[in-house]
Amino acid sequence: MSTVLDLERLYDDHAQALFACLLNFTRNEADTRDLLQELFLKLARRPELLEGLRDERGFLLRLAHNLAVDLVRRRGTRERASDRLAEERVALFAESSDPDEQALRLVLTEALGKLAPEQRAVVHLKLWEGMTFEAIAGALGLSPNTAASRYRYGIDKLRERLRPLYEELK
């Protein structure tokens, strides 16, 4: 049974990755906070979920993704439309003192926001979590081929949107 100490260890080991994934998916800091709390509360109440796990991070990312999808479904179309403005202002990346880097991060944030949520999730897990397509497939409940094709579509759209800035930075 998970003790408080185990939860602390879990938080210290995985909260950063879960935060980044949830923030990229929801594009809303308040929702990310709620989902992160809901996830750890679920683990505290059902410690048996973690028993015998080989890939703790993969499991937690899957749990986080499922909670995020549930939240989006509960919200409905009307609320999603009204939250778009707030989503565009979300800060996904750390601030940079270099103006070119900062400009890239802002444009990248906006470009990621224009991807479909499922493409965005795959791109995030591939680029910033370094997961294989098999692991991504397990985390998101997809086949590896679907994960790979969603990544290709997503990265191509990002490349197209960031091309001017990317060419300038090269």
Added chain:
Amino acid sequence: MPPDDFERLLKRQPMREVPAEWRKEILAVCAPPASRPVSWWHELLWPCPQAWAGMAAIWVISFALQLGTGGPPVSPPQQRALSQPQPVMGFAERRQLLAQLLGSAEAAPAPAIEAPKKSAPRPQSSRRESCAMA
């Protein structure tokens, strides 16, 4: 397939860090109830806050009723006196009290204690026996 330059450029962009204050807040919510810090008033009222709330409600209602009747506040000794049953007073004592209350110059003379009237002898079992013996 190894990542190209564009993908490597994107990977290098660091994600924002999870706010530090979230850790304490989230773990506090997830902590078991026994380990959560409890304030002294919470300990005093728990485990039956409903009983305390009920008693408070009774006090409020009785206070409101007392205000509503408009009666003068009664001091506790008077309250005790009123609440105690008054002893049964004899006729003479009541006349004397009335005279005192009315402020008579002379207290009404207490009536002489009347001698009990002789009543007709009641049949007694000893009389029957004596008659029978006679």
